[in-house]
Amino acid sequence: MVRPSSLSLAEKCELAPVLSAEFPETNANIERGHLVDGQVSRQLLGGAPATDPDALAVLAWLHEEKMYGVGHTSYVQEAIALVDPDTGETLTEGTGDIAHYDGRSMVTIVDLKKREQYAAGRLKDPDDNMQLHAYGLGWALRLGAKAYRLALLLFGDGKVEAIWSTVCFTETPDRLGAKSWVPYLDRIRKVKEGHHALVASGARPLPTAGDHCAQCYARAHCPSWMFPEPLPSAADSALVPLSKPGGITKDNAGDLLLYVMAVEEQAKRAREVLQSWARANGGAIAVGDRKWAPIVMNGRKSGPTVDELEELGLGHLVKQGKPYESWRIGKR
Ligand code: SF4
Numbered sequence: 534m535v536r537p538s539s540l541s542l543a544e545k546c547e548l549a550p551v552l553s554a555e556f557p558e559t560n561a562n563i564e565r566g567h568l569v570d571g572q573v574s575r576q577l578l579g580g581a582p583a584t585d586p587d588a589l590a591v592l593a594w595l596h597e598e599k600m601y602g603v604g605h606t607s608y609v610q611e612a613i614a615l616v617d618p619d620t621g622e623t624l625t626e627g628t629g630d631i632a633h634y635d636g637r638s639m640v641t642i643v644d645l646k647k648r649e650q651y652a653a654g655r656l657k658d659p660d661d662n663m664q665l666h667a668y669g670l671g672w673a674l675r676l677g678a679k680a681y682r683l684a685l686l687l688f689g690d691g692k693v694e695a696i697w698s699t700v701c702f703t704e705t706p707d708r709l710g711a712k713s714w715v716p717y718l719d720r721i722r723k724v725k726e727g728h729h730a731l732v733a734s735g736a737r738p739l740p741t742a743g744d745h746c747a748q749c750y751a752r753a754h755c756p757s758w759m760f761p762e763p764l765p766s767a768a769d770s771a772l773v774p775l776s777k778p779g780g781i782t783k784d785n786a787g788d789l790l791l792y793v794m795a796v797e798e799q800a801k802r803a804r805e806v807l808q809s810w811a812r813a814n815g816g817a818i819a820v821g822d823r824k825w826a827p828i829v830m831n832g833r834k835s836g837p838t839v840d841e842l843e844e845l846g847l848g849h850l851v852k853q854g855k856p857y858e859s860w861r862i863g864k865r
Contacts, residue, residue: 535728537615537627540663543724545745547731547738552751561816562647569688570610570630570645577601577609577631586691591645594686594693600633600641608632608672615671615721624725629668639700640672640681648689651696652829653812654747659683659698663724666717669701673714679703681714689829752809758802772796 535543535550542549572588573595575581583589595601614626631643642665650656659665662683669681683698701714731738740757752758771792774780781789808827811818817826839851 534623535625535724537625537629537664537667540625540667540721540724541657541661542745542749543728544663544720545743546741546749547727548740548755549745549749549751550728551738552754553749556751556754558750558813560812560814562650562812566645566647566650569647573645574610574630577607587688587693590691590693591686591688594695595631595643598641600631600643606634606636608634613668613671613675615667616674617718617722618674622725624721625667625671627664627667629665632668632672634672634676634678638679640669640676640678642668642672642681642683643686644668644684645686645688648687648694649827649829651685651687653827655750656685657748659685659696662698663717663720665698666701666714667721670714670718670721673703747805750809750813753806753813758806758809760799760803 536554539550539553542553569585569587569591572583572585573591576583576588576592577595583592592601595607600607609631610628611632612626612628613632615624616622617624629642630645633641633643635641644659644662644665646656656662660683662685665683665685669683672678673681680700680702682700685696687694687696699712701712701717704713704715740755742755742757746752746755746758749755771789774782774785774789807818811825817824837845837847842848842850
């Protein structure tokens with residue numbers, strides 16, 4: 534069975550859930566998440582009060598959102614199976630952080646994550662996060678709710694920020710902007726069918742690489758991200774002509790250029806594999822007495838696009854930049 538946490542990647546790559554089961558991920562962000570989850574859960578379940586600043590911020594947010602306190606029904610760290618309402622089969626099963634039910638119609642799923650994981654592009658937004666949809670569907674179907682919504686609650690430095698999904702309803706409602714949950718259920722059914730067929734065939738799936746690999750914790754173990762053969766040693770490197778006066782000629786310049794482009798591509802992939810390895814091994818790579826590690830930057834400010842400004846009749850605010858060179862391969 535594909536676990537909820539692997540559903541999004543399993544839609545794009547059949548190997549991803551296999552590798553994630555073979556190489557379970559642990560890293561500093563995940564361990565920090567467990568600590569905060571643990572303190573929040575303990576207090577929600579009536580145990581010792583939380584002391585960690587991030588756990589306190591999460592609890593204050595739950596209180597403001599009216600999900601914590603007298604008269605509220607929350608399911609904390611409780612396993613939930615998503616059972617197909619048509620066939621009665623279990624499609625997937627897992628344990629989410631918090632599921633809240635308002636007792637009438639709406640289930641809210643809250644997933645706690647360290648802000649750095651989101652900043653690193655490791656998490657999908659709730660609208661397209663199949664793990665959270667699986668929990669939302671599972672709880673809504675189990676409780677007979679009419680709708681669910683999903684919140685990714687990012688914590689760090691004693692603060693929280695929620696990213697919300699659109700509300701998903703049992704049936705397509707006519708309310709503007711509202712969504713049906715059926716397409717999400719169908720997507721999970723499709724993953725389950727594909728995985729069953731694969732298991733039945735006994736074949737090991739091939740990797741399907743793409744932009745989604747940024748969210749795959751198994752990248753450091755994926756054949757698609759390994760170099761097919763060792764890089765050439767410096768002595769026989771095709772780059773040697775670049776280090777000799779007169780080494781570049783009309784005859785070899787084209788080959789050199791193609792080789793440099795291939796090295797750039799390989800170096801980019803190598804850097805990403807090293808980032809994955811660092812995340813799984815303490816979060817940093819030692820470089821002498823310093824370390825190579827991610828830092829969270831503020832998001833860029835954005836405003837209207839040039840087209841939008843022109844449509845608004847504000848074209849006079851648009852400035853044409855100076856011409857600049859862009860090197861490309863095109864027709865001779
Ligand atoms: S890194 Fe990409 S290709 Fe490899 S298993 Fe993960 S998702 Fe698939």
